[in-house]
Amino acid sequence: MSRFAPADGGAAPAATTAAIRLAAQGIRLAGWPLLGLAASGALWWLAVHSLGRDTPLGLMAGRFSPENTWRAAQSLWHGGEIWHHARVSLQRVGLGLLLALLAGVPLGLLVGTLRRFEQATSVVFQFLRMISPLSWMPLAVMALGVGDAPVVFLLVCAAVWPIVLNVAAGIAAIDPQWLTLADSLGANRRERLWRVVAPAIASHLLTGIRLAIGLIWVVLVPAEMLGVDAGLGYFILDTRDRLAYGELMATILFIGLLGFLLDCLARQAHRRWAGA
Numbered sequence: 001m002s003r004f005a006p007a008d009g010g011a012a013p014a015a016t017t018a019a020i021r022l023a024a025q026g027i028r029l030a031g032w033p034l035l036g037l038a039a040s041g042a043l044w045w046l047a048v049h050s051l052g053r054d055t056p057l058g059l060m061a062g063r064f065s066p067e068n069t070w071r072a073a074q075s076l077w078h079g080g081e082i083w084h085h086a087r088v089s090l091q092r093v094g095l096g097l098l099l100a101l102l103a104g105v106p107l108g109l110l111v112g113t114l115r116r117f118e119q120a121t122s123v124v125f126q127f128l129r130m131i132s133p134l135s136w137m138p139l140a141v142m143a144l145g146v147g148d149a150p151v152v153f154l155l156v157c158a159a160v161w162p163i164v165l166n167v168a169a170g171i172a173a174i175d176p177q178w179l180t181l182a183d184s185l186g187a188n189r190r191e192r193l194w195r196v197v198a199p200a201i202a203s204h205l206l207t208g209i210r211l212a213i214g215l216i217w218v219v220l221v222p223a224e225m226l227g228v229d230a231g232l233g234y235f236i237l238d239t240r241d242r243l244a245y246g247e248l249m250a251t252i253l254f255i256g257l258l259g260f261l262l263d264c265l266a267r268q269a270h271r272r273w274a275g276a
Contacts, residue, residue: 041066063245069253072246081235082254088230090258092148093216096155100212104160105205108167109197118168125164133157133219137226146227151220158219159212163205170204171197202273210266217259232258 048065051058062068076082111118111125133154140150174197224233232255239248 064249068246069249072244073250073253076247076250076254082232082251085230085232085235086254086258089220089224089232092151092155092224092231093213093220093262096152096216097159097209097212099152099156100159100163101209103156104163104208104212105167107160108164108208109171111164112168112171112201125161129161129165133215134222137223141226148228150226151223151228151231154219154223155216158215162211162215163208166204166208166211167201170201173204174200203270206266206270206273210263210270213262213266214259217255217262221255 045066048061051061053062111121136154136157137150140153144150144153220231221233221236224231225237228234232251236248236251239245239251
């Protein structure tokens, strides 16, 4: 048995070295982002406290200080109210994204496959794409009333164009030889769509979904100020009306955190598909 001891003894240092390298790599990957967050927090603290407490501006800025925001964030975390508003907002995001997909994917397929349709709709689509979704607010309220309907409508207006354009770009990027091969094998229109086109445009579609999520998240907060009684946008107005400035700042940071996590999920899905 002793002749196997050197092999075991050599494996332990190798495993230790690998663990050290892995830890060092993790520190390098996380170190700079953590340093950036720490620097941002320090600048925030300096900006607030450099104004002093003997001026009206300094007194107001103190209500948005990091320590006041931290105390409010802890209260919101344990109180559970913000989770209710976050759940409502995420439900609206999901519904808006689903409707944008149901409208955007077929339109993108038509734009990418039918030359005449693309020529007829290019100017119209580009014109509509350049209109801010928030510009439709008054019309949405007049046509759909108050509640979830106008909010979801605005989210769809924001999300549909990245999906349309990326699906069309994905079709344009398909190698014509693949379509020729499918035709030579006797594939019908449906088989070409599901066996050739769909896999080819998946990466572009995921890119469009990621861009759509970003636009939806930007439009969501002002859209939820349209007379709804729940949601993160509504909660911001509520904290303002209650003069709860710490909760207001904590909610703003919470919105940023949720948006960051949604973007990370979209990026991860794109990477998984691209690496498959």
